[in-house]
Amino acid sequence: MHSSPFPSPLPPSSVGSPSVLPWSVGSSSANPSAVLTAQSVTKSYGPTVALAGVALQIGAAESVAVMGASGSGKTTLLHCLAGIIAPDAGAITLLGPDGPQRVDTLGPEGRSRLRRQHYGFVFQQGLLLPELTAVENVALPLLLDGTDRRRAEAEAAHWLAVLGLAGLEARRPGQLSGGQQQRVAVARAQVGAPSVVFADEPTGALDSRTSEQVMTALLETTTGAGRSLVVVTHDERVAASCDRILELRDGLVVHERATLPQQDAHGQQVLVRGQQVAR
Amino acid sequence: MRTATRLSFLLLRRGGDASRMSLALPVVAFAVVTALALTVLGGARFFFTIEGMDAPIYQALAALAVTLLLIPLLTLCGSAARLSARRRDQHLSTLRLLGAPTRTITSMTVLESTVLAAVGTGLGIVGHVALAPLLGLLTFHGEQLGAGNILLGVGGTLACAVGLLVMAAASAVIGLRGVVVSPLGVRTRSEAPRMSWARAVAVVVALGAGLLASQALRIDQGTVALVSGIVVAFGLTMAVLNLVGPWVLGLVARVQVRRAGGRLVAERLLAARTVLDAPKAAWRQVSGVALTSFVAVFAGVGVAVTNVMAAGAASTEEDLLLVDLRTGIVLTLVISFVTVAASVAVNQASDILDRRELFTSLERMGMSLESMDRARRRAVLSPLRVVAVGSAAAAGLLVLPLTGMVLLTDPLSLVIIVALLAAGIGVVWLALRATSPLLTRVASRV
Ligand SMILES: Nc1ncnc2c1ncn2[C@@H]1O[C@H](COP(=O)(O)OP(=O)(O)O)[C@@H](O)[C@H]1O
Numbered sequence: 001m002h003s004s005p006f007p008s009p010l011p012p013s014s015v016g017s018p019s020v021l022p023w024s025v026g027s028s029s030a031n032p033s034a035v036l037t038a039q040s041v042t043k044s045y046g047p048t049v050a051l052a053g054v055a056l057q058i059g060a061a062e063s064v065a066v067m068g069a070s071g072s073g074k075t076t077l078l079h080c081l082a083g084i085i086a087p088d089a090g091a092i093t094l095l096g097p098d099g100p101q102r103v104d105t106l107g108p109e110g111r112s113r114l115r116r117q118h119y120g121f122v123f124q125q126g127l128l129l130p131e132l133t134a135v136e137n138v139a140l141p142l143l144l145d146g147t148d149r150r151r152a153e154a155e156a157a158h159w160l161a162v163l164g165l166a167g168l169e170a171r172r173p174g175q176l177s178g179g180q181q182q183r184v185a186v187a188r189a190q191v192g193a194p195s196v197v198f199a200d201e202p203t204g205a206l207d208s209r210t211s212e213q214v215m216t217a218l219l220e221t222t223t224g225a226g227r228s229l230v231v232v233t234h235d236e237r238v239a240a241s242c243d244r245i246l247e248l249r250d251g252l253v254v255h256e257r258a259t260l261p262q263q264d265a266h267g268q269q270v271l272v273r274g275q276q277v278a279r
Numbered sequence: 280m281r282t283a284t285r286l287s288f289l290l291l292r293r294g295g296d297a298s299r300m301s302l303a304l305p306v307v308a309f310a311v312v313t314a315l316a317l318t319v320l321g322g323a324r325f326f327f328t329i330e331g332m333d334a335p336i337y338q339a340l341a342a343l344a345v346t347l348l349l350i351p352l353l354t355l356c357g358s359a360a361r362l363s364a365r366r367r368d369q370h371l372s373t374l375r376l377l378g379a380p381t382r383t384i385t386s387m388t389v390l391e392s393t394v395l396a397a398v399g400t401g402l403g404i405v406g407h408v409a410l411a412p413l414l415g416l417l418t419f420h421g422e423q424l425g426a427g428n429i430l431l432g433v434g435g436t437l438a439c440a441v442g443l444l445v446m447a448a449a450s451a452v453i454g455l456r457g458v459v460v461s462p463l464g465v466r467t468r469s470e471a472p473r474m475s476w477a478r479a480v481a482v483v484v485a486l487g488a489g490l491l492a493s494q495a496l497r498i499d500q501g502t503v504a505l506v507s508g509i510v511v512a513f514g515l516t517m518a519v520l521n522l523v524g525p526w527v528l529g530l531v532a533r534v535q536v537r538r539a540g541g542r543l544v545a546e547r548l549l550a551a552r553t554v555l556d557a558p559k560a561a562w563r564q565v566s567g568v569a570l571t572s573f574v575a576v577f578a579g580v581g582v583a584v585t586n587v588m589a590a591g592a593a594s595t596e597e598d599l600l601l602v603d604l605r606t607g608i609v610l611t612l613v614i615s616f617v618t619v620a621a622s623v624a625v626n627q628a629s630d631i632l633d634r635r636e637l638f639t640s641l642e643r644m645g646m647s648l649e650s651m652d653r654a655r656r657r658a659v660l661s662p663l664r665v666v667a668v669g670s671a672a673a674a675g676l677l678v679l680p681l682t683g684m685v686l687l688t689d690p691l692s693l694v695i696i697v698a699l700l701a702a703g704i705g706v707v708w709l710a711l712r713a714t715s716p717l718l719t720r721v722a723s724r725v
Pocket residue numbers: 045048049050068069070071072073074075076077725
């Protein structure tokens with residue numbers, strides 16, 4: 001048996017079962033601890049409906065996996081939540097350090113500042129600047145915001161060390177393996193203390209062993225440090241390492257399930273919660 | 280071949296914005312190369328048709344100008360070829376996935392590169408014909424050149440066009456063998472070249488020879504001696520510059536990396552790292568200006584000195600020659616900067632296209648694109664400044680007593696050259712600015 005830090009994949013649950021609960025996931029009854037709240041978010045591209053009214057809540061220090069078939073609207077949802085694009089309708093609220101803030105009504109400039117100050121991002125490929133060293137790549141967001149170079153690089157070096165990359169600070173991305181590059185990207189997402197970290201298929205380009213390492217690192221540095229994490233993934237095992245899994249189909253959250261707390265010593269495959277979402 | 284043609288057109292039609300852009304860029308680059316090459320050669324050819332006592336001098340000078348402009352033109356040609364090659368890499372992976380046989384890919388690549396070059400060359404010929412009346416207004420030997428003396432003629436034009444096409448096709452074939460081109464995206468991450476012993480010795484020897492040549496310059500032996508002195512000193516010093524150039528740029532960048540700080544720390548750091556990452560590429564991009572800046576000061580000083588020495592006593596012939604030399608210096612400088620600007624525009628545009636994923640991701644992270652843009656501009660302009668000012672200063676120092684004399688007796692001629700250098704840097708800045716909208720468009724694509 002391999003010694004995976006991941007719990008085993010959860011069996012597909014009650015999708016399609018007749019038991020429909022009378023409440024919908026993330027309904028507007030606001031959870032006071034929710035860092036990010038979305039209500040009836042819609043987004044269309046011409047005739048294509050990418051999001052058909054999504055409601056959800058992301059708790060503080062919670063990790064949420066977003067799953068679903070290709071084209072089901074995962075990336076669009078992530079982009080709306082992260083303020084990369086503006087939804088057509090609906091409300092998205094971030095409870096940042098300075099109180100609640102509407103994300104959906106911000107203009108491009110405001111969204112850009114929001115992303116810079118309150119969010120962290122990890123993409124499928126590291127997308128690091130090839131000329132910069134690892135530590136400079138991680139420090140870049142701070143440098144761009146005017147942080148003193150020595151302080152920025154010290155914070156960057158700290159995160160690299162947390163991610164097990166101590167000693168590799170002066171390497172350039174070309175001199176790092178794919179998994180190491182992705183961990184540099186994870187470190188970059190942590191500088192500046194974001195409230196939420198978004199990751200769109202962060203392990204999509206990695207083999208399963210490396211993807212476990214990256215996912216563990218991502219969880220440790222986010223939820224482990226009190227930050228929330230939203231991960232789009234195709235990988236059941238990646239999803240199972242999160243607190244909660246949302247399943248999208250045709251632009252709707254059709255299913256939500258909580259995963260087993262990771263510290264469960266018996267590794268029992270118990271479905272804590274799983275229900276068909278009322279439409 | 281028919282499959283190749285059909286596939287080429289399919290990929291062309293299906294290609295997005297960026298794909299069309301990577302088609303347009305080599306075409307534009309080839310057009311600029313062709314127009315400038317034909318015009319330079321046409322102008323030079325004219326001097327080989329003139330007769331009289333001064334004819335050999337004019338011919339030597341024309342040959343010198345062509346030699347000077349050859350390097351920036353070849354650089355531009357190389358940029359165009361590299362761009363075509365990059366399309367090949369994209370096609371290769373696409374077609375491999377589709378299971379196309381290697382032969383189809385080969386024919387497609389050669390076909391495409393040649394067609395792109397042909398279109399560009401055609402446009403360049405049109406540009407050459409359009410430029411001719413304008414440059415025909417220039418006065419040489421006391422007479423207007425006239426458009427007819429700029430045009431290279433049918434034979435020469437055809438030979439030139441065929442040459443360019445062969446070069447394009449050849450570089451495509453060579454690229455296919457994987458010998459020459461590495462995809463732009465995968466930059467070779469070499470350290471700044473070290474100064475080897477051989478290099479150092481070569482530099483010292485060449486410097487000594489250059490000094491001797493400039494020594495010969497000081498004893499005025501008439502114009503022929505002046506010109507041949509210039510040619511020798513110039514050739515040797517250029518060899519030196521080519522050896523030292525990348526090394527110096529790397530050195531400067533290394534210091535800049537260490538020193539980067541202050542309000543624009545991210546931009547400064549990124550720009551310096553870009554140069555340090557590939558000092559040879561940075562040098563290649565701007566070295567065309569090194570040649571001409573050097574010669575502009577060197578020859579400019581020479582002309583001014585001769586002018587002063589010969590004041591009153593000179594024949595009309597010599598007066599005319601000096602005026603023509605000035606015109607030639609200005610013309611060479613202008614053309615070299617235009618060529619470098621074109622090559623910078625092509626390189627930068629293709630660089631942006633290469634890194635569009637990266638720029639998109641940075642935009643998504645909320646990083647300022649303006650900062651990225653500034654860093655990109657700085658990564659070109661900083662080496663350009665070092666090279667243009669450095670070469671000009673090197674030339675000025677090489678003939679220091681003469682430069683000092685000219686500063687006192689004919690400061691205007693030096694002022695003009697300095698103004699031209701500044702304007703040249705401005706043209707390159709404009710070329711960089713022209714590629715900024717592409718960065719914005721590429722990055723904000725959702
Ligand atoms: N920029 C866009 N323009 C047009 N259609 C888009 C765009 N982005 C996404 N879509 C469409 O919206 C739907 C959802 O896409 P996406 O959110 O990328 O899905 P997923 O990430 O789950 O694969 C798909 O049908 C896709 O084709």
